[in-house]
Amino acid sequence: MRRTKAIATLATSAVLVSLAACGGDGTETGEGAAGDGFKGAAETIAKDAERQAPAADVEGATEGGTVTVYLPDDPGPEDLDPTNGWSVTGNSIQQALTHRALTQYSRDDETGEMVLVPDLAVDLGTPNEDFTEWTFTLREDATWEDGKPITAEEVAWGIQRSLDSEAFPSGPGTEYSVHFFAGAEDYKGPYTDKGKKYDAITFDEAANSVTIKMETPFPDMDYWGAFMAMGPAPLGKVSDPPEYGRNPLSNGPYKVESFRPSEELVLVKNDAWTPESDPARHQYVDKWVFKFAADPTQTDELMLSDNTESQTSISAAVTSENYSKFTSTLGERLVQQSSQCTSFWAPDYTKITDLNVRKALAYAYPYESVWQASGEVPGVTRVPANSVMPPGMAGKSDYQVDGEQITFNPEKAKELLAEAGAEGYEIHMAYATGSPTTEAAQKQIEKGLTDSGFKVKSYPVPIETSLYVIWTDPNNKINKKLNLRGVNWCSDWPSGLTMIPSLLRTDATYNTAFFSEESMDARMKEIPTLPQDEQAAAWGELDEQIATEYYPLIPTAFRNDLFAFGSKIGNPTGDGALGAPNYKDLYVTQ
C-alpha cells in the first residue's frame, strides 16, 4: 500500500504502505501516549468471526460535532474508487467511514489491539480444506446510501473489478487478486477483457453468498477481504472508472458530500446506514472534514494552540522540532502508532554484483543523521532495522547479517570496499529536490557515502514527481543510470506474504533492486502451499536466507507514526491495522 506523504528516509516522496498489525501483548503495546521510544507492533491480528452488530458503544461517547483532520504534506488519494485504493490515507478514511468490505478491523478497547471482524459478510468466510475456495455469506440488512440493499451480485461484481490491472493500475488487486484468484492469468478484468466470462467468482442469490476460487491455496483471504476493493460496486455503467472514482456510492455510516483531490474531502452522515447492520462502525460525529496536503508547520501551531477550532481537530503527523512540545502539552492525546513498515535501500542487483559492496553500502548509510535531517524523531518514529519483515510480524527473524546490528561505520565500509577491490566505487542515485527535508537528507547520505570511500553522483528530481515513477519505469533515462534505488514497504496484513514476494520476486513492480534468483522465486511460490502454522516461520527463514546469501535489500529503518488529537476529541486512539487514527471509534465531547 502506498503512502503519498513526502517522506525522506531515502529522500523519496512516496511510501508503499499498508495494513499493518497492531496491538501487542504485555508491555510493548502497539500504541499509546508517546514519549517512551519506538513501539513494536503485535504479532498477529486476532480474529473474531462471531462479532455481532451493532458495535458496542464507546464509553462516554456523545453524538454531534464536526471533526477536522489535517494530513500534513499528504496529498491523499487521487480518486475514491474503492477498487483503486491502496494508500494508508485513503483506505483508512474510506474503510472506516464510507466503504464496507467483506471483513473489517475493530479496536479492542482493553488491549488496544485490532481484531478482524465480519463486515458485509456474516462471518470471516468459509474456506474449503486446502484454502482454494472461499465462501462468504452476506448479511441481509446492509444498504447503499440510497437505501437499496447490497446484493451478492454487487459484491461479486466489486471483487471482479479488482482483477483489472489496467483500469486500476495502482489498486491492491494487482498484487493479490491477480496472483491468487483462479484463472486470473488469462483474464485481464471486466473493463479490459470486456464481455469475457470469468467464473472464479460466483454468487448465489438465494443463499446470499459469494464464492471465490483460488489458483493456489490462499489462507489469508479473510485479511484480503478487509480491503475496500473486496466490497460491492453498483452494477452497470454507474461504476465505470474513472468517473466512479470522483463520486462513489457510499455504504458506510458516512457519505461523500464533496471531494477535491489534494485539497479536501467532506463526509456527512449517511441516513440509510443503521448501527444494527454493522458490527464495528459508529456514527457519533455529524461531519468529517479532511484537509489534504496541509502545511505541517501551521498544523503544528494550530494543534498546540488548543483554540476552539483545534479542539475538534486531528493531525496525522507531528514535525520533529515540535515533538518535545507535543509530548509535554498533549500528553495522552499524542498517540504513537506502530505500523508494520520497513524502509530500504535497494542496490541494483544487476549492476552492484559484489556482496561486499552492498554490505559496505549498509555501513555507509548514516542512519540517525538521515532521520534527523528528514524531520523524523530518531528512536521514536524511526529505529534501526535488521530484516525485511517488520517487528511484530509473525515469523520475523532476529538475524543479523553481520553478527550485530549494522550501524553507520565508515571504517568498516572502507574495509569491505578494499576487500572487494572497489575503492571509490561510484554510486548513482536519484533524490527529490524542492523540499528542504529531502535535500538535507540527501546531503547527509552523500556525506556518509563519501566518508566511507564511495563516490556519489546524485540526480535531482522535482518533488512533484514521485521517485517511484522513476524507479519503476525501465525506460526512464535517469533510471537507466541509477545503481542505487530505494523502497518503503508496509505489510498489507501481518504475514511475510505481503512483504517478501512484493519486494523480491523476479519482476515484481516494487522490486527496485531487480533481485532475481530462480531458487528464491520457487521458494516464494512454495511457502503459501505449506501448512498454515509453518508459513510464518518459513517466511522468516526465507527472509534470513535471502539476506545472508544475497543481501539484495538494505533495511534502513522500522517505522512509527505520531497522531495529535484535539482536546475535545473523545477516545483518542490509533488504528494499528492501517497505521492511521482510529476513525471508527472517535467522537466529539460536548
Add this chain to the structure above:
Amino acid sequence: MSQPTAPETLGTLTDETPVDPNSKRAQEVTGKSPLQIAFGRLRRDKIAVVCALVVLFFILVAVFADLIAKAFGVDLETVSSCEVLECNFASSGVGYPKTGPPYHGFDPSHPLGIAPRTGADNLAHWIYGCRTSLIIAGAATLFASVVGIVVGLVAGFVGGVVDKVLSFIIDFFLTIPFLLAALIIAPIIIDRFGTSDSYETIQILSLIGILSMFGWMTVARLIRGEVLSLREREFVHAARVLGMPTHRILFRELLPNLMAPIVISISLMLPAFVAAEAGLAFLGIGVTGSASWGQTIANAVPYWSNYSLYLWAPMVGVVALVLSLNLLGDAVRDAFDPKTRR
C-alpha cells in the same frame, strides 16, 4: 532638458549658488563633469554615505567570503547531523543543536548557531549566501543593462521598422508574468540538466538568465525614449553631417548623455534582483545546491517560535542589503536629477 546644446545641459546640473567667476572655486566648478557633480552631491548626502558603507560591507563580505569564514573557523562542509544536533528523543531539545542557541549559551565556534536538521553552520551559510546573492544580482544586472542599453539605443536611433519590431519584442517580454515563467522554467532545467555534472553552476547561470531575461525591458524602454529626444539635437545632426559612422554616434555622442538614466536604472535594478533571488530561493526554485539567504529563510520559517536567531540572520542580511541599495539608488537618482534642489 530644454537647453539647446549638451554643454549647457551639463551646466545646469550644478545646484551651487553662483560664485564670483574669478575666484579659485569658480574655476574648479567649471571643470566638473556631470559624474563628478553627482558624486559631490552624493558625498554630502548622509543617508547615501551610510548606505554606501553598508553596501560596501556586503561587497567585502562577498569578495572575502573564504577569508572571513576561515577567520571565524566556520565552513560549508556537511557534518553528520547527529554529531552536532540532539538526536536523543528523551532530551527536551531533540532536533536542536547540542551547543549554542536556542537551548544553550553562546558557542564561539558557531557564532550564529547551527541549523536544525542539517547541522550546518549558520554564519558560514550567511557569508556564502551573501556572495551568492551579490553574484547573481550583479551578473543579472550587468546582462540586463547591457541588453537593455543596446536594444534601446538601436530602437531609438534607427527608428522605422527596426524600432517597431524591437518595441514589439519589448512589449512581448513585458507581458510574460515573471513568477509564472520562473516556476515553469525551473523544472525544465532540472529535467534537462539534472543528470549533468555541473548542475549547481547551471542552476546559478539559469537563475541569472531568468532574472536578466525579465529585467532588460524597462532599461530598453527608458533608453529608447531618451534617444528619441536626443537624436534630433544639433550635435547629433552635426556628427551625421560630418560623416561619423553610426556606431560612433551611438557610443560616443549619445551614450555619454545617457549616463544618468543608466546609472539610475542599474542602481534600482540591483536591489530588485537581490530580493527576487531570495524570493525565488524561498519558493524553492532558486539556488538549492549552494548557500543562499532565501533558501535559509525558507528552511528557518518553521523554527521561528523556538529558534528565532536562525531566521533573523538571513532576514537582516536581505533587508539591510536591499534597503541600503534602494536608498542609495534613490540618492543617486536625486544626485543626477538637475531638477532636484535640496
